[in-house]
Amino acid sequence: MDYATLLQVLDSTVRLATPLLLACLAGLYSERAGIFDIGLEGKMLAAAFLSAAVAFVTGSVWLGLLAGIAASMILSIIHGLASITFRGNQLISGVAINFLASGLTVLVAQAWFAQGGRTPSLSGAGRFSPWEWPFAEAIIPVPVVGPLYNELISGHTAIVYLALAMVPISWYVLFRTRFGLRLRAVGENPAAVDTAGVSVVGLRFAAVAICGVLCGVAGAYLATSLQAGFVKEMTAGRGYIALAALIFAKWRPWYALYACLLFGFLQAIALRFQNLDLGLFTVPVEFMDALPYILTVVILAGFVGKAIPPRAGGEPYVKER
């Protein structure tokens, strides 16, 4: 693999890791507050559809982004109602949300655009355009650094940089603010937070809402940045890979970045090479597809460090015990 190819693979790693990272951080807020969320996939899918639909109709990608966030938020509110207000099973609620998004997106897309469950292709202002960094063109002749700067660092869309910025921001919010301390506490020991006079329900709804916003951005990125428009089931399991990355990262923001970059890299390799010839043997593309899940199972099994979820995760909080 020469330097130019490597840069291309790394460039597509960053692009493919972005939706994973946003969804992973979304899950991080929710699960740190004790609300399991296997509905990341559905929220991203709903956001992808509505952002593409609105961006196409209005011609503005920013309105599309807002619409995507709104779609994801509605599903988040349903999840919150089911798992916080009515103390239902959070996993079942997540399954329902994934089904709801998978069905409704195609149904509405067909009713609105009649193109077999997809939106028309987006172009121009309907998509996020790449940000060219200063001197990106001028610096190319400089060896090694020039192409690196031009290909890898410059020329991504705003959401890519936003996703990367969300990593330190999330770390700061969760580990250096009072809100973050309370949010983590509510996922470990909600009774203690309640005793301190802080609303468990309020904090958990806040976490679920943040999760909704981030999933919305992730979905909008898929439909308006990575690709040009919505197609049926376009999330293609990314919500579950994000979930895997979250466990891989043991519910920590910086590690979430590394995990998502790793899984993005695997996707980029699978996309670029199909069957990877390593000389002695060939790695089939299916193995690359399955690798994030296999790695997560290995981590979960505790053979390589132990992944311990937030203690109160998945349990509805009942005030009177």
Added chain:
Amino acid sequence: MDKMPRWADVLLVPLISLLLAAILSALVILAIGENPVEALGYMVEGALGSTYGWGYTLYYATNFIFTGLAVAIAFHASLFNIGGEGQATLGGLGVALVCLALPWPHWTLALPAAVIGGAAFGAFWAAIPAYLQAKRGSHIVITTIMFNYIAFALIIYLLNNGLKPVGQMESSSARFPEGAALPTLHEMLAVVGIPFSKAPPVNISLFLALAAAWGVWLLLWRTPLGFEIRAFGKSEPAGRYAGISPTKIIMITMLISGGLAGLMAINTVMGEAERLVNNSVQNAGFIGIAVALMGRSHPVGILIAGLLFGFLVQGGAELAFWTSIPTELIIVIQALVILFTGALDNMVRMPVEALFSRRRLAAKAMPAE
């Protein structure tokens, strides 16, 4: 704990949930500019109006009874097996390997062997997450989700490398031998002189599913093991105190669960396709969750819920054929059923409970006057 009478718990609450899901589904149909009453008419006519429609309804119902039972038995042990999809996929592989291994002379020999193959492969795929849950405490929901995706990748790989006959373009296995073909309901009913449409793939697996439902009922409510499973599911500390081994219960329950999911492949792979194709499960593993929730994890409830979902899938296919409503409508209806009977169960249950406890208080107050 009896806040309300049993009939309200078993019938009233699910019916209200179902009604809410139906009302919302009707609103969805209205919102996309179609007529819900007309749509229902097409679905009833298409799924129940002929032996052709019934044949497909029963064919789908067979799948959902198997996967519903798989989810339900795990529910009884307080385990959420979301991996029915992967286990049924592996079950398909087991069934295919058995069917392709020998030139089977007759289905009476092929069926028992395929049952063992399908159940064993399905159980195997559930065994690893079960072991990790029992021994290493890894959350079974997450591991079974991961195993779904690993199963999909594995099957695609095997179909392209090894199972696909040389020279064939399409990625599927070779056709099973003639002797492995299962008798269809058409052939079986013809013996007793009842006319039934020849086209639908409904076959003897339907009766296998009924037997499985009976077997699960027998196991859960008539054997010591079933008692242990339910006791463990109600309270793990209490079960442990009573000398029930958590490892044993988790392993056995998940093996049975995976085996039941794997048996679904008898119906789809052996009964319908007669070869292994990619994505032979078609979401039946996930629909099993809705079926188990609606059927309150009881075999009788699962038979009814399985039939209802069979009706929905076949009715939805007919609906898509006759109108411009895509089949995805059925996924929305499934989602609403899961939402209302599962996640939002308390939303329906709490007002009903309040209603009954108020009536009971009133009844108690009466004689005092």
